[in-house]
Amino acid sequence: MGGSPQLGARGARVAAIVPAAGRGERLGGGTPKALRPLGGRPMLVRSVEALRRSESVTQIVVAAPPTLVEVVAQLLGRDVRVIAGGAERVDSVRRALSAVDEDISVVLVHDAARPLTPPALVDAVAAAVIAGHPAVIPVLGLADTIKEVDPDGRVIRTPPRDGLRAVQTPQGFRRDVLAAAYALRDVPVTDDAGLVEALGVRVTTIPGAHEAFKVTRPPDLVLAEALLARLPAADGSATGNNSATGNNSGAVEAYGGTDARRLG
Numbered sequence: 001m002g003g004s005p006q007l008g009a010r011g012a013r014v015a016a017i018v019p020a021a022g023r024g025e026r027l028g029g030g031t032p033k034a035l036r037p038l039g040g041r042p043m044l045v046r047s048v049e050a051l052r053r054s055e056s057v058t059q060i061v062v063a064a065p066p067t068l069v070e071v072v073a074q075l076l077g078r079d080v081r082v083i084a085g086g087a088e089r090v091d092s093v094r095r096a097l098s099a100v101d102e103d104i105s106v107v108l109v110h111d112a113a114r115p116l117t118p119p120a121l122v123d124a125v126a127a128a129v130i131a132g133h134p135a136v137i138p139v140l141g142l143a144d145t146i147k148e149v150d151p152d153g154r155v156i157r158t159p160p161r162d163g164l165r166a167v168q169t170p171q172g173f174r175r176d177v178l179a180a181a182y183a184l185r186d187v188p189v190t191d192d193a194g195l196v197e198a199l200g201v202r203v204t205t206i207p208g209a210h211e212a213f214k215v216t217r218p219p220d221l222v223l224a225e226a227l228l229a230r231l232p233a234a235d236g237s238a239t240g241n242n243s244a245t246g247n248n249s250g251a252v253e254a255y256g257g258t259d260a261r262r263l264g
C-alpha cells in the first residue's frame with residue numbers, strides 16, 4: 001500500500017463501497033470522471049485515500065467502469081477490491097455490496113466524485129451507525145431557495161428552506177439494512193438512503209462538510225483545485241489529525257466549519 005496508512009482495524013468491521021463507474025457526462029472531457037486528475041492525482045485515488053485515512057474503515061470495495069477494472073486495481077493497490085460497476089449507480093452499489101466480506105457489519109457508500117471529503121466525516125458517519133443508528137447521512141443547509149416545478153417549468157410551490165437539507169456521502173448503514181434496501185427493485189431514488197427510507201427505516205442526519213461537495217460540472221473541478229491549493233490537509237499529505245466524531249479536521253474548520261453539530 002506504499003506510504004498509505006493501513007486500513008483501520010478496531011471494533012466493528014466497516015466496509016466502504018465506492019461507486020466510481022459513472023461516465024461523468026455533466027463534467028465532460030472524455031475521461032471517466034473518477035479518473036480525471038485533481039491536483040495531479042485521479043479523483044478516485046483521493047476519495048479512496050480519505051477512506052484509508054479514516055480510523056474506522058477496514059475494507060474498501062470500488063465499482064470501476066467495466067473496461068477499466070484492471071487499470072483501477074493497479075492504480076489503487078492491493079488493499080482495495082475492485083469490481084465492475086453497472087449501468088446505473090444503484091447497479092454499481094448493488095454489485096459492490098455483494099463483494100463485501102462476510103464479517104462486515106457496517107457499510108458506508110461514498111461517491112468517488114467527492115475527492116476532498118475529510119476523513120473525520122467518514123469516521124463521524126461510521127461512529128453514528130456503530131452507536132446504533134441504522135442509517136446515517138451527512139447533510140448541509142441550503143444556500144439557494146428550492147422550487148418545485150411542473151414539466152413546463154411552472155412553479156408549483158416553494159418548500160420552506162429551513163426544513164430542507166442537501167445530502168452528501170459517505171452515507172452509512174447497518175449492513176443488513178442496506179442489503180434489504182438493495183433487494184428492493186424499481187424504487188426511483190437518487191441516493192442510498194432513499195432506498196432505506198422506502199423500507200420504512202429511520203434515517204439520521206449528522207452535519208456534513210463543505211469540502212465533501214460532489215464534483216459534477218466543470219466549475220466544481222475549478223473549485224476543487226482551488227481548495228486543494230488552500231488546504232494542505234486535504235491533499236492526503238498530512239497524516240496527523242484523523243480523529244473521529246463530532247470534531248471534523250482542521251481543514252474543515254479552515255473552510256468555515258460544519259453546520260450544526262448534533263445528530264438530527
Ligand code: CTP
Pocket residue numbers: 018019020021022023024025026027033034063085086087088089090092093111112113114214215216
Ligand atoms: N456511478 C457509478 N456507476 C454508474 C453511475 C455513477 O458508480 N453507473 C458513480 C459515479 O462514478 C460517481 C457517483 O456514482 O462517483 C455519483 O454519480 P455522478 O456524480 O452522477 O457521476 P456520473 O454518473 O459519472 O456523472 P454524470 O451523471 O454527469 O454522467
Ligand code: MG
Pocket residue numbers: 022
Ligand atoms: Mg450520474
